[in-house]
Amino acid sequence: MANGGRLEIESVKDKVSAEEWKIRQDLAGCYRAVAAFGWDDLIYTHLTARVPTEDGSHAFLINPLGLMFDEITASSLVKIDTDGNKLMDSPFPVNAAGFTIHSAIHTANENAGCVMHLHTPYGIAVSNLKEGLSPTCQSAIFPWAKIAYHDYEGLAVRPDEKERLVANMGDKEVLILRNHGTLTVGSSVGEAFQYMYFLEFACKTQILTMSAGGERHEMADWAMENTIRDMMKPTGEQGIQMMWSAMMRRMERLDPSFLD
Numbered sequence: 001m002a003n004g005g006r007l008e009i010e011s012v013k014d015k016v017s018a019e020e021w022k023i024r025q026d027l028a029g030c031y032r033a034v035a036a037f038g039w040d041d042l043i044y045t046h047l048t049a050r051v052p053t054e055d056g057s058h059a060f061l062i063n064p065l066g067l068m069f070d071e072i073t074a075s076s077l078v079k080i081d082t083d084g085n086k087l088m089d090s091p092f093p094v095n096a097a098g099f100t101i102h103s104a105i106h107t108a109n110e111n112a113g114c115v116m117h118l119h120t121p122y123g124i125a126v127s128n129l130k131e132g133l134s135p136t137c138q139s140a141i142f143p144w145a146k147i148a149y150h151d152y153e154g155l156a157v158r159p160d161e162k163e164r165l166v167a168n169m170g171d172k173e174v175l176i177l178r179n180h181g182t183l184t185v186g187s188s189v190g191e192a193f194q195y196m197y198f199l200e201f202a203c204k205t206q207i208l209t210m211s212a213g214g215e216r217h218e219m220a221d222w223a224m225e226n227t228i229r230d231m232m233k234p235t236g237e238q239g240i241q242m243m244w245s246a247m248m249r250r251m252e253r254l255d256p257s258f259l260d
Helices: 018-036 096-108 121-127 138-144 161-169 189-212 221-231 237-254
Strands: 046-050 060-062 078-080 114-118 147-150 174-177 181-186
Touching: 018 046, 018 060, 018 114, 018 189, 018 237, 046 096, 046 189, 060 096, 096 114, 096 161, 096 181, 114 189, 121 174, 121 181, 121 189, 138 189, 138 221, 147 161, 181 189, 189 237
Parallel strands: 147 174
Antiparallel strands: 046 060, 046 114, 060 078, 114 181, 174 181
């Protein structure tokens, strides 16, 4: 039911573990952050997170089909298995076909606690470039050092594409889906978001640099190596937790309804 443009959704807090509830709040906060940064694409694209189960089976949270990203709440997220089947009652449908990419990565990579897939103008623009992502600036070096590519094969609904997608990504945390969009993987929601933030920043900076015209100034190889080495220090687990806590506070200031 809608109330003044806001959906009324029954809380599932008492139906899930404390650990799952925390992941639900983090993922809902991530959806709100994507909307706040203008990275959403109507009701399309997905952010998913793995949640613990008593029997050790795979279970994931995904957005309900039909909700805008700024409507997502912890309770509205749908729990599904690797085939996109619901594991808990929910009034919302699931775009099972849209889970194809996510299920492939989650299943192949036990460290994939969260997978973010977006269709942003800057991300797609870079995915269309033969050169792919360039180390245009300091902020671009971090995703550039972790990037992989996967060629476009049409709508990602065919099970046989999963094997090629996983093989192309390998052990990287950042993926450019050629002529399609961007994807990041993290052990936590916060980590996947940080990778996506720097990737999106890098793509935007690259396109703006190209549009400015003129000859680009290229960084020296030794300077890039220094940056890659030094950037690993502040991007450790503690730094990610600090960033994500700050982002969750920001989302709560904007609209705390995602926490319910």
